[in-house]
Structure formats: structure tokens, C-alpha cells
Amino acid sequence: MTASTIEEKACRIVLTEARLLDEKRWDDWLALYADTAVLWMPTWRNERELTEDPDTELSFIYLEGKPALKERISRITSGLSVSSMPDPRTCHMVAGLRAQAADGVVQVESSWTSHIYDHKRKSHLTYFGHYGHTLQATADGLRILHKRIVLMNDYLESKLDFYYV
Template structure:
């Protein structure tokens, strides 16, 4: 593996987290390829979760970036009552592991925690994510984001900005 990938990918993930936390939605969306899949499976049992979003239940599933674009539109126009006001968030990324795939893409696995605060309530979501990244100039584009939410007893709204 190219030794520069580790640093480059980590910086890319940190930047993605920063853009989400600062609600810089246009820059955040630009990190995703137009055909990027975004999937958060639902747990089927204590130790297995939905693997095919077209056949099983998912907490979130967007077949391409337009799903994220729609959510951002709703946030911006106030058409997401569940996200008004927007919570404050802080994303933390750790344990980044990289595997090269065919065609120059990378499979990146990372652990994450997102702390959020809204209406005098502080809480967190945590889990791990698998990204597929393709080279894009001197950076990367996300072609797939698969998020496993480990604490799926959700006492609040769950949206893309929590993950």
C-alpha cells in the first residue's frame, strides 16, 4: 500500500467530520460521488444486521447522493421539524484501516463517535464505518459509506449528520 494513503485518508475523514460539525453542507456534499451509496443497516438480532438494503430494513439508505442532497435541502428550508433547531455535533474518528481495491479505489474502515447536544440534552452515537474512496485530484471522493450504529436504541432523531 502507498504509505502516503494513510495520512491522506485520515485527513480526508477529519475534514469530512469538520464540515459536518460546522454544517458546511455544500462542501460536505462535494465529498460524495454523485452515485455514492449511503447505508445504515438495522440490526436483525443482537449480532447480525441487514446486509442488503433492498431486501431488509435500514435505518438510513440512499442509493445515491441525491438522498443526502434532499436531506440538506430539508434542513436548509426548515422542512425537517425533527432537526429544528439543528443539534451541535462533534465527530471523532479513530482506528483508520486501509485496504487497496481494484481500480485504484480504497476500502477504509474507521471507528467513530458523534457527540450531539440539543434542547439541554447531551448524548452520543457510536459505531464503525466502511468507506469506498476513489482518487479525486489530490484528495478522495466517497463512492460508498456503510455505517454500523452500535447503540441503536435511539432516544433522539437519527440523521446523516449524526454518523
């Protein structure tokens, strides 16, 4: 597979991931991730610097490994989490994808916007920022190894969960 082909596939996976979140197709979304995947959204240390170490600094979201991702989905779908019911409607828009492949690993950088409609509160939120995806070639195809979410408008009017961003 050529570098440009693997880069195109990686970009399609990033776009597909956003759509699966909007459609709440959790099993299909989870299948995009490697078993050891990390989903991380650091906080801002100050106006210009993000936190760098999820083990020693605050993060908005830090989920390590597929079991942690499954646990999050379980909480959302169980009906036991009052704050997750009813699920808000989301619409993710991903643009400006740039990919670079080397040695079976593809780095994809992009910009995103997510619109969230909360039925309970009859309110609309918009979050925006940048994604950094690291995908790795496996026997089953490309899988997301690491996803870093930079939230640019970090004043939170409501709860925040992985499928909002």
C-alpha cells in the same frame, strides 16, 4: 501516487468529513462524495448480525446517489422540517483509522463516537460505532463512493439523521 500516500489522503478525507458535519458545511461535505455514492446504515437483525440488503431489509438510513444526499440537506436547511430546527450541535470523533488501497480504490475502516446536544430538549446523546468508507480516485481527487455506518448502541432515544452519526 504510492499506496501509502493515497491511504493517508483517504484517512484525511474521513476525518475532514466528520469535521464538516460538525460545522454544517453541507456543500463542502457533499463535494467529498461521488455522484453515485451510497450512504448506508443497516439495522441489527439480532444481537450479532446486521442486515445485509438495503433493498429487502430494514435500514436506519439509506441514501443512494448525490441527489438523495442533496435532498436530505435541503430538508435540514429549508426551515420547513420542524424536527430539524434548531439544528443540534454535534461533535464527531473518529479514531483507529486503517486504510488499504488497491487499483485506485481505498477502503478505510474506523471507529467513531458522536456527541449530540439538542437545544430544544436540553439533552445530550452519544452514539458510537464503526465506519467503512470506500473511496475512489477520480480526475478531481478521491471521492467517497460508499459509506457504511454501523451503530453499536441502536436504542434510539431521539430522531436519527445522517449528520448525527
